[in-house]
Amino acid sequence: MPQASRGRFLTIAGGAVAGLAIPGIVDGAPQAPSESEVAKLYAGAKKEGLVSWSVAHYPQETAEKVRDAFKAKYPGVDVEFVRQTAQVIYQRLSQDLKANVHQLDVFCSTDEAHYVELKKLNALAQFVPVDRNMIPTQFRILDPDGYYQLGTLALVLVNYNPSKLQPAKRWQQLSDPRFKGQITFGHPAFSGYVGNWVVAMNDKYGWDYFRSIAPNQPKINRSIYDTVTDIIGGERTIGAGPDSLSLEKKAAGNRIDVYYPDDDTILVTAPIAVMREAPHPNAARLFENFFYSREYSQVLAKTYNFPLRADVPSANGASLDKIRWTRVKVDRLLTGIPEVVAKWRETFGV
């Protein structure tokens, strides 16, 4: 195929000019790197020594485990990361981009709309990881142009203290007066997961849903993971929380459990992307590629996240096929999150 080889040639030439080994883009559509290209990425990454990563996908300790697994697989490449809520890491990134400052390599937000904005700004690099076909077909292609890929699958569900109360079985029940002073939430202006959930609830039940919960005086935190802290610390007893950390803490012996609400768990497809102007371009791509490795899925399974790969079993046998879930499409997130953040401020005061 002459065209393909021309694409290859251009890539190699481009890579040679930049001193990089960056895998191919053929006529606009990105291709996964070959094994030898991955080896080249690793060689280049070792020279760069470091990948700088912003992540909202999971809590600090899970991110540390991902870092450690990456370093174990690719010795010589360090991972420097900041874990913060999606809107905070996005705010910092936009602030950097506005100032034309490029220090971040890999961006992992939980609000897919960020990637649409970043793509518009031409701030992302196209990259397709090896083994993308190892993940379920329906999530395989988040962006047809390959500017961002699925990084984590997470659920927003009801988490609660089983020794204190029966959970709400439907989201709608959170307005029940028996939950007065019991509820804990994250904040949609901080957490991308919470943003996804609030948009989903708003679209399903209208904003009155939240107005009806307001008299129950929920405690509003920043991160969705704060709900877990509130529940296991005894500050509150029920929340709209994450599956992963709740289950991990349950397994560690804490009084917390999850309920998959009958009116749908919210599924969030949290993406990963390499920055176009990444200061460590090889390490950045190697790191994204790692997200489709068996090792990464094993870390996810160990921390009660859904493994991305079909060949790694989940920790508790949970499977998306057995759960009633809905997912807010990215087009809706784009307008929906700013919209619900403003309404949230009106209803909850922050």
Added chain:
Amino acid sequence: MASKLIFVLALAALAIMVVLPLGWLFYTSLQIPDAAQLSFANYVEAFTKSIYLGPIGNSLIVATCVATIAVAVGTPLAWLLARTDVPGRGALRALIVAAFVTPSFLGAQAWMLLAAPNSGWLNKIWVALTHAEHGPLNIYSLAGAIFVMALYNIPYTFTFVYGALELMPAEMENAASILGARSLRRTLSITLPLALPAIIAGFIMSFLEALAEFGTPAFLLIPARQQVVTTQLYLFFQFPQRIELAAAYAMPLILVTALLLFLQRRLIGRRRFTMIGTKGERRRLTPLGRWRWAALGAALIPSLVAVFLPYTALLLTSLSRAWGLGPVPGNLTFYWYRWALVDNATTQSAIVHSFTYGFAAATIALAIAVTIAFAVTRKLVPAGELLTFICMAPFVVPGIILAIGFYSAYSHKPLLLYGTAWILIIAFATRFLPIAYSNMTSALQTLSVDLENAARTLGAGRVRSLFTVTVPLLRSAMLSGWLLVFIPALRELSCAIFLFTPRTAVMTTVIFDFSDAGNFEAVATMGILIMAITLAIVGVSYRLLGRSLVEQPA
């Protein structure tokens, strides 16, 4: 020649540090995104929407209450320590210094552990003892935030009033007692009025600190569903970013601050007392008699709630594998210290950054302060008043707003500092320049010019006499001035949170990043580390200076 060069350099630094960022801040407030002409539209939006007006009201309430409490506690405390024979005065003063150097956001984190409505340790103890349904404390409230901020503002009033009481000549009070005034009357009609300027200064200082505080409201008031000006400014930085609106919204904060400082000058200016006679007679300490121990108990309360309880909570949490399990044997571990100091690259580099940036900032601020203060006090340049004004101007600009100015001014060419360590170093130096400057000015004013003149007569140039005569004489004042920039720079959050990038994170920004998602152990560990370092520095400086940092040089 050399003296001119040094002076011009200092002027250029002042322009970069103060004039440009503040100018940009104002300019930005008039900008409309994607529009060419300037307008006041941002001001209209910021000050007509009720959603933005609420936080202003809250900020004023919080600041007024914090300042009132700080003065109400700090003044009698200063009197007890300066004028009575309450036991353990040295230790009490050391505890107040410990409160003074504690950033209030750490106090807020500690009080979350102590007084969260259901899970707070104090509430749990209360419930266990009384079998009540709920504990009495709720740190997630306006009152809770006011309480925490007041705790760490008491040292300001204390320091000012203590200094005033120490410097007050004994003759007048002695005269009053000879004329038959009893202790209470003497205190109310002589001592308190003489200390009034210091009390007012303490009030204003705490008011401004509370107005500008970002960390504590972010920790305590978001769960309380309350917004203040600084947390609202933070929201303006979230997507979709409204930096122009933030700049406009910030302006009244600057105006209020400037107005207060102006009022302070007027008030104190009019009440300037000429105190005839100097340290002549020895002052007798008021004997408290059988009230001594009760007074000690009362004087310990502020330290108990500002230092003992919070540090105990932070220490126990930092030594717990999981704080929720409580301080039980199986839960004790050094894991988090190992994590912060050995395993985690981000925390390691943050510790190094905090030190180096603080060191550089203190050095820069001190160099500028010495140069300008020398030129102004020795009347070597025209427009001394203006220079003093510029050096003191950052004092009226809360950190979060200074950050907006710095970001507006230095996130583009020709001076692209954003993304480098320099923007943090210069921001820290600028924020705390007024402390260094006023410290240097007062030191220079007490220094006789005779020695310098002698050096000049013997043929030394201006620069040589500055470095061989003046600077050595100022050594101790310079060291304390340097430390008074270094220590606050180490614990600075509200500027740093907007100006750091992945490569320039400092300890406080790392603490802020761990503060959500329930990483209480990580926050506590970093907090204990930052305080251990700070207190060690304070201790060393005490040995070097022979006195505490918060005491005025005699």
